[in-house]
Amino acid sequence: MNRNIHIENELKNLSSRVAEIPVQHTFTVPEKYFEGLEQSIISRIRLEEGIISAADEIQQLSPALAQIIQKNTYTVDSDFFDKKSATLAEISKKKPAHVVHFQLRKLAYKIAIAASFVVLVGLALLKAYQSNSQVDLVKQGLALQTDDQFNEYLAKLDTDEILTYLKHHSLPSDKEHIGSMIDAASLPGEDAYFDETFLDTLLITN
Amino acid sequence: MIQTDDLVILTMFRIPESREKAFALIIRKYQEKLYWHVRRMVVEHEDANDVLQNVFIKVWRSLDKFREDSQLYTWLYKIASNESLTFLDQKKKRQVISIDGHRVDLTDRIMADKDFDVNKAEWKLQLAIQQLPEKQRIVFNLRYYEEMPYATMSEVLETTEGALKASYHHAVKKIEAFILHH
Numbered sequence: 001m002n003r004n005i006h007i008e009n010e011l012k013n014l015s016s017r018v019a020e021i022p023v024q025h026t027f028t029v030p031e032k033y034f035e036g037l038e039q040s041i042i043s044r045i046r047l048e049e050g051i052i053s054a055a056d057e058i059q060q061l062s063p064a065l066a067q068i069i070q071k072n073t074y075t076v077d078s079d080f081f082d083k084k085s086a087t088l089a090e091i092s093k094k095k096p097a098h099v100v101h102f103q104l105r106k107l108a109y110k111i112a113i114a115a116s117f118v119v120l121v122g123l124a125l126l127k128a129y130q131s132n133s134q135v136d137l138v139k140q141g142l143a144l145q146t147d148d149q150f151n152e153y154l155a156k157l158d159t160d161e162i163l164t165y166l167k168h169h170s171l172p173s174d175k176e177h178i179g180s181m182i183d184a185a186s187l188p189g190e191d192a193y194f195d196e197t198f199l200d201t202l203l204i205t206n
Numbered sequence: 207m208i209q210t211d212d213l214v215i216l217t218m219f220r221i222p223e224s225r226e227k228a229f230a231l232i233i234r235k236y237q238e239k240l241y242w243h244v245r246r247m248v249v250e251h252e253d254a255n256d257v258l259q260n261v262f263i264k265v266w267r268s269l270d271k272f273r274e275d276s277q278l279y280t281w282l283y284k285i286a287s288n289e290s291l292t293f294l295d296q297k298k299k300r301q302v303i304s305i306d307g308h309r310v311d312l313t314d315r316i317m318a319d320k321d322f323d324v325n326k327a328e329w330k331l332q333l334a335i336q337q338l339p340e341k342q343r344i345v346f347n348l349r350y351y352e353e354m355p356y357a358t359m360s361e362v363l364e365t366t367e368g369a370l371k372a373s374y375h376h377a378v379k380k381i382e383a384f385i386l387h388h
Contacts, residue, residue, distance in 0.1 A: 004353045014375060015382040021327045027245055028321060038233045041262045
């Protein structure tokens with residue numbers, strides 16, 4: 001054994017008797033101990049840390065099954081995988097795969113949302129259009145262009161016809177509008193009206 | 207600074223896929239040196255095997271925390287020394303001992319070895335080493351067998367170089383006296 005000169009001299013200076021003793025291992029080690037130590041330590045670590053390979057697991061569960069499982073029961077033709085890969089390569093050359101861009105899908109969503117918005121706005125406008133006053137509709141229905149033409153046409157109509165029409169076609173909004181136009185203070189008092197029942201009775205008896 | 211090959215092993219250890227492979231390399235590289243260091247302390251092979259396995263398991267669990275400003279082998283020797291001392295301490299507590307029981311026990315084990323020959327100087331040396339206090343024994347073994355520089359030993363045993371030199375000096379003198387008287 002090649003000794004470090006400095007350390008050997010140090011020992012000689014301390015004790016020439018001890019320095020004379022050959023430096024060697026006196027103890028012996030079991031045969032092939034160091035060859036199996038690495039696997040022994042790694043197996044212990046796997047066991048303690050719960051790290052276990054599939055092979056080790058089946059070996060622990062059933063050594064007999066571990067022996068069987070190594071072999072494939074089924075067989076395929078020896079060139080099966082070569083042919084398969086060649087066929088797949090052929091297909092992939094002929095028909096390039098369709099690439100779907102994520103951006104395109106995003107755009108479709110945007111268009112759908114915009115269309116929905118337009119439909120909603122359209123429906124709102126239609127509703128507003130339908131709620132126009134009855135007079136406007138009559139004007140439009142009769143294709144009258146100005147208020148003067150409308151008033152002229154209205155003057156030709158019989159009062160009963162107008163009343164009947166209004167009774168059957170007036171909207172609640174029109175009634176409210178008319179109501180708002182009448183000032184209750186300007187109406188005649190209750191005394192100003194005849195009692196029609198009394199009047200009828202009086203006329204019949206006289 | 208850390209050796210390049212140790213640096214490669216440590217880098218591999220930090221990658222989960224190569225962690226086990228790196229650890230196997232550490233075992234292969236240091237197992238013999240560490241084994242003999244432990245064996246000289248605990249004497250029997252079975253005990254040395256137990257201690258060495260514990261050393262490597264500790265290494266596996268704490269290698270992530272290893273700082274690369276010191277040598278890997280220095281760190282390994284530190285763990286191995288501490289584990290050996292802990293083992294001897296526990297063994298001492300388990301034994302029914304007389305005043306000098308523990309030392310006698312280790313001496314008995316050496317004398318029980320199948321190759322033991324009292325007339326051979328190297329076996330006398332082994333008996334003499336077992337007479338030393340445990341820490342002095344570690345210092346002697348590291349210097350005499352491992353030829354470890356005092357600066358490195360200072361890192362391993364966390365003791366000043368001066369104290370280590372003094373310890374080695376006392377150890378050699380005690381061994382010389384034992385050999386001369388037996």
